[in-house]
Amino acid sequence: MCRFVRWPRIVAKAALLGLCFLFSLALQAQDDGFKAVPILTGSTAYFTRVTAGQYQDAPAVSPVLLLPFGDKWLVEAKGSYSDTFSKNAQGDYNGTISYGMTYGQIDYIANRYMTFVAGRFTTPFNIYGERLAPNWIRALQTTPLTSPVTSGSSLGGMMRGGFPGTESLNVTYALYFSSNNTHHLLATDRSTGGRAGFFLPRQRLELGASFQQVLQADRPHSSGIFMEWQPNRAPLTVRSEYVRSSGTKGSAYWIESVYRLSQIRSLRRLELVGRGQQFFAASNLSAATVKKLGALGKDTNEGDFGLNYYLRSDVRASASYGRQFVLGRDANLWVVGMTYRFIMPMLPQGGAR
Amino acid sequence: MKMKFVLASFLVAGAMSLGLMANASSGGKDVAKDATKDSSAVPVSAEQAAQNENMHFEGEKRFRSNCARCHAAPPKFSPRMMATIVRHMRVRATITDQDMRLILRYMTE
Numbered sequence: 001m002c003r004f005v006r007w008p009r010i011v012a013k014a015a016l017l018g019l020c021f022l023f024s025l026a027l028q029a030q031d032d033g034f035k036a037v038p039i040l041t042g043s044t045a046y047f048t049r050v051t052a053g054q055y056q057d058a059p060a061v062s063p064v065l066l067l068p069f070g071d072k073w074l075v076e077a078k079g080s081y082s083d084t085f086s087k088n089a090q091g092d093y094n095g096t097i098s099y100g101m102t103y104g105q106i107d108y109i110a111n112r113y114m115t116f117v118a119g120r121f122t123t124p125f126n127i128y129g130e131r132l133a134p135n136w137i138r139a140l141q142t143t144p145l146t147s148p149v150t151s152g153s154s155l156g157g158m159m160r161g162g163f164p165g166t167e168s169l170n171v172t173y174a175l176y177f178s179s180n181n182t183h184h185l186l187a188t189d190r191s192t193g194g195r196a197g198f199f200l201p202r203q204r205l206e207l208g209a210s211f212q213q214v215l216q217a218d219r220p221h222s223s224g225i226f227m228e229w230q231p232n233r234a235p236l237t238v239r240s241e242y243v244r245s246s247g248t249k250g251s252a253y254w255i256e257s258v259y260r261l262s263q264i265r266s267l268r269r270l271e272l273v274g275r276g277q278q279f280f281a282a283s284n285l286s287a288a289t290v291k292k293l294g295a296l297g298k299d300t301n302e303g304d305f306g307l308n309y310y311l312r313s314d315v316r317a318s319a320s321y322g323r324q325f326v327l328g329r330d331a332n333l334w335v336v337g338m339t340y341r342f343i344m345p346m347l348p349q350g351g352a353r
Numbered sequence: 354m355k356m357k358f359v360l361a362s363f364l365v366a367g368a369m370s371l372g373l374m375a376n377a378s379s380g381g382k383d384v385a386k387d388a389t390k391d392s393s394a395v396p397v398s399a400e401q402a403a404q405n406e407n408m409h410f411e412g413e414k415r416f417r418s419n420c421a422r423c424h425a426a427p428p429k430f431s432p433r434m435m436a437t438i439v440r441h442m443r444v445r446a447t448i449t450d451q452d453m454r455l456i457l458r459y460m461t462e
Contacts, residue, residue: 033432034432034433034435034436034457034461035433035436036433036436036437036440037433037434037436037437038437039434039437039438041438066437066438066440066441068436068437068440074437074440074441074444076441076444107440107444109440109443109444112449112450112451113450115443115444117444130445130446131423131445131446132423136424137423137424160444160447161447161449162447162448162449162450162452163449163450164449164451170449170452172447172449173447174447197447199418201414201415201418204418204422206422228422230418230421230422237422310425313425313426313427313428314427314428316425341427343427343430343434343438345431345433345434
């Protein structure tokens with residue numbers, strides 16, 4: 001009995017010592033030369049989507065708050081709010097509001113190779129969720145078929161960082177654990193996993209792999225690989241992801257290429273985008289499971305083509321057409337709209353330093 | 354009771370000094386770090402000018418290979434805003450410390 005009483009005290013003492021250690025690390029200035037200021041950034045978007053003849057208009061805003069403390073701490077939070085107006089059979093529009101918190105995390109830069117993250121964060125699995133998902137960044141507004149295969153958000157802790165392995169190789173890594181959360185807006189799975197990436201700066205090529213183990217329900221695991229390449233001689237980006245889940249969610253891949261017409265003066269602000277993707281539903285699914293899984297229960301092929309025009313570096317007009325092939329339900333996917341990325345300091349910026 | 358208090362104080366002080374020492378030792382030589390310091394007040398020699406040009410070239414290269422991989426080049430913001438943005442991107446895109454410093458220098462020139 002006594003042993004059980006002592007344990008929480010020991011853990012509490014260890015946690016207190018750990019905090020003191022981290023605090024003392026934070027006290028020592030990193031000296032970047034510039035004092036960081038709090039920033040409000042994010043994006044707004046307005047898109048009209050026509051999916052299999054169903055019209056939807058969706059204004060959305062995704063604010064991101066960045067609060068730096070000292071030279072090593074950063075609190076960052078991203079919210080999302082959108083109102084989707086859908087046209088019903090009578091031709092009337094009905095609005096559906098959706099909102100949530102994409103991430104809300106505290107980052108501590110422990111040293112040049114390691115950053116600790118705590119809170120709700122985007123699961124570090126492959127590259128789409130963390131890097132490409134914001135609507136002002138993504139080349140095509142339709143979400144890839146790989147995204148629902150793994151859980152997008154986690155609640156817990158993460159260790160991540162990057163270091164130059166040699167002059168021509170950067171290594172990046174992320175390891176995390178997440179607890180189960182059943183809140184309807186902040187739901188996460190109890191899981192653990194990580195990602196490792198190898199970036200060759202000379203070739204501008206990144207290759208990497210990810211792993212995720214869910215520690216609840218039927219405990220499926222997922223693995224994935226990704227690549228991103230920007231050849232030095234052409235304004236081209238080629239990206240790809242593959243993910244495979246051991247559970248009921250199947251496997252999928254996508255490959256996307258983005259070509260900026262920077263060599264033609266009058267079209268230098270225009271980007272051409274193409275993407276092909278396939279989703280393979282898990283085999284041996286019962287009829288009930290297929291019904292429960294919805295889109296994840298059937299094999300799907302999809303091809304998309306899009307145009308992005310940068311009116312300014314922060315204002316972009318986009319249009320895309322996609323064709324989705326699903327057994328018994330092929331569909332056209334049209335998207336037209338605009339995004340605006342905003343950024344503003346929350347305190348007077350003061351001098352340069 | 355008094356002994357426990359002394360022991361706890363000693364442990365806390367020890368942890369703090371260990372943290373400070375660890376950080377001091379990790380903040381050693383870093384070319385890019387020195388590069389962020391203002392050198393405008395000092396007369397610039399030819400060697401220094403060449404070094405600055407090299408740092409600018411390296412910064413642009415790191416910017417193109419890290420930032421432009423995902424998004425269009427943003428306009429240059431004030432140095433204090435850039436310090437926050439670069440810290441955010443360091444975490445989000447796992448940019449190495451060296452690349453971060455070179456990018457910060459390039460974006461605040």
